[in-house]
Amino acid sequence: MDKIQCALKDAESKDKEDLENNPIRKEEIIDKCTELDHDKLVKLTKETIYNIIENDPLLFGLPADVTIEELKAQIAVAQGQAITLYLNRGELPKLGIVVSPHNTTVLDLKKAIKRHTTLSLKREKVKKKISWRHVWKKYHLCFGNVRLINDNENIKAYGITNKAELHYVKRRREKNKLMKHS
Structure with a gap:
């Protein structure tokens, strides 16, 4: 320098x-x-980005290895074009998920949870593969006491707004799915 x-x-x-x-x-x-050399330039660039993020009130709180997607999401939240939902994962820290408040279905929300969880695990250097098919087969997403059952339903229909807290609820096993008509 x-x-x-x-x-x-x-x-x-x-x-x-x-x-x-x-x-x-x-x-x-x-x-x-x-x-x-290359290493010095990379280090210098990372330090500069970190300083910009720390000193900007809009970007404050983002991780040092922030992705472009996270930056765009944070800007969308500040402009009122997106909302932040929090997923309570029990013993694990809450996970912030940014989605659009308009035209977001439960399926879109599940995809966003998958992306954010994968990124979170990557940052924690956890090399564990999650079977999302298994997760959605065994658990429902829940907002308050309302289960988000229909993947095609808009999240507005469930009353989900900015800073809402979601959590997982184990699915109940449905006995006698096919009822015989006498």
Whole structure:
């Protein structure tokens, strides 16, 4: 970083015309700028992004390894185009899920839960594969005492609003699904 600043100061001290007329001087500055290796540039970039996130009230609280999707979701929440729902996972910390308040079905919500859970596990460096087919077969999503049963139903129909808390409820086994008519 110091080398770049030094090179930039050198460049600023000279006239533009002097630099344009002196190709050897131009190459010296370029050589000084390329002395940073890849690892240093990556570290510098990460530090800069982290500082921007920490100092911006809109982005504060996002993880250091934030994804583009998370940034877009956070901006959508700030603009009122998305809502944040919290999934209570028992002993595990609550998981924040960002979805659109309009036209979001229960199935869309389940997909968002899958994405956020996978990202959370990846950040915690947990190499555990979750069978989502098994999860949705054994558990219902619940909002208050209301089970979100119909995957095609809009989440508004269940009264889900911003900052609502969801949780898993074990499905009850339905005996005698087929009733015989006498």
